[in-house]
Amino acid sequence: MSQEITLVEVALRDGSHVIRHQYTKEKVIEVTKGLNEAKVPYIEVSHGDGIGGSSIQYGFSKDSDIELIRAAKENSPFSKIACLLLPGVGTLDDLKEAREAGADMVRIATHVTEADISAEHIKFAKNELGMEVVGFLMMAHMASPEVLLEQAKLMESYGADVVYCTDSAGALLPSEVKERIELLVANLNCKVGFHAHNNLGLAIGNTIAAVEAGASFVDGSARSMGAGAGNAQTEVLVAVLDKMNYQTGVDLFKIMDVAQDIIAPLLPEPVIIDNDSLILGYAGVYSSFRLFAQRAGKKYNVDSRSILMELGKIGVVGGQEDMVMDIAAQLSKRQE
Numbered sequence: 001m002s003q004e005i006t007l008v009e010v011a012l013r014d015g016s017h018v019i020r021h022q023y024t025k026e027k028v029i030e031v032t033k034g035l036n037e038a039k040v041p042y043i044e045v046s047h048g049d050g051i052g053g054s055s056i057q058y059g060f061s062k063d064s065d066i067e068l069i070r071a072a073k074e075n076s077p078f079s080k081i082a083c084l085l086l087p088g089v090g091t092l093d094d095l096k097e098a099r100e101a102g103a104d105m106v107r108i109a110t111h112v113t114e115a116d117i118s119a120e121h122i123k124f125a126k127n128e129l130g131m132e133v134v135g136f137l138m139m140a141h142m143a144s145p146e147v148l149l150e151q152a153k154l155m156e157s158y159g160a161d162v163v164y165c166t167d168s169a170g171a172l173l174p175s176e177v178k179e180r181i182e183l184l185v186a187n188l189n190c191k192v193g194f195h196a197h198n199n200l201g202l203a204i205g206n207t208i209a210a211v212e213a214g215a216s217f218v219d220g221s222a223r224s225m226g227a228g229a230g231n232a233q234t235e236v237l238v239a240v241l242d243k244m245n246y247q248t249g250v251d252l253f254k255i256m257d258v259a260q261d262i263i264a265p266l267l268p269e270p271v272i273i274d275n276d277s278l279i280l281g282y283a284g285v286y287s288s289f290r291l292f293a294q295r296a297g298k299k300y301n302v303d304s305r306s307i308l309m310e311l312g313k314i315g316v317v318g319g320q321e322d323m324v325m326d327i328a329a330q331l332s333k334r335q336e
């Protein structure tokens with residue numbers, strides 16, 4: 001019997017970074033309808049930085065998370081709706097509103113060494129709201145496999161149904177993915193998931209490495225619509241998994257149509273591995289910092305790659321977006 005793999009489509013959340021969080025209800029409805037026809041099991045809908053992310057720090061949304069989640073749910077007879085929440089960015093009240101608007105699943109995201117801050121949110125989502133809950137450990141390349149496991153165990157102990165190894169910077173190599181996922185699968189009772197970024201051109205390869213190591217949840221974004229060089233491209237992933245005899249239940253032609261006819265026209269430019277995305281993966285920097293570095297580079301007349309290299313050197317993590325301008329200013333002074 002072939003193994004079942006559950007796919008989470010993230011173009012309506014990770015892809016929000018690509019359009020600076022300007023999704024409208026109408027666009028979300030169009031994409032959601034297409035994904036339902038393609039029989040995608042989960043669709044994640046939120047500001048790129050999770051519910052509550054609409055702010056001066058991360059960029060303001062056009063339509064609110066709650067409106068977008070409600071619009072998706074009302075047009076989603078098949079797919080379940082997921083949302084993302086970072087404790088400290090989104091609150092328990094935000095989560096309750098998201099649940100009332102129709103979110104079936106929440107992914108509680110923390111830096112890879114900070115799982116303890118997810119306890120309250122995971123327990124609230126699971127026990128008070130009756131949601132499916134995922135623990136999402138970001139920037140997984142910054143921790144050893146053993147530390148990742150220790151943090152994953154915490155999330156599992158709070159009640160997470162699935163724990164993800166999240167390669168936020170697209171910095172992991174296939175052997176490193178394999179090592180991490182194997183360790184998680186061998187030592188957790190809950191399911192294990194993997195989220196890739198394609199900055200080193202490894203998103204599909206790393207996702208396959210994760211699946212072969214035992215991950216049963218994987219993320220994809222149609223047309224690779226995610227931060228940096230995007231995620232594992234959903235339609236490609238569906239085709240490859242099918243050739244390998246894994247079952248996703250997703251209709252290949254229909255997901256290809258969503259990517260080409262609905263997602264591609266949304267993109268300001270095709271999502272490719274440009275110089276800045278490549279440096280994200282090489283230096284190990286959060287994928288959503290690419291656009292911040294480009295803006296800071298223009299403002300201070302500094303090569304955005306040098307900004308990203310410096311951010312990688314000092315180990316900047318999600319939530320420290322304001323550091324990008326500071327570093328650009330410092331580099332510009334050094335240039336003078």
Ligand SMILES: CC[C@H](O)CC(=O)C(=O)O
Nearest residue numbers: 014048049138166167168
């Ligand atoms: C919280 C923002 C971030 O984009 C989440 C994510 O997709 C990642 O860490 O890769």
Ligand SMILES: [Mn+2]
Nearest residue numbers: 014168226227
């Ligand atoms: Mn991501």
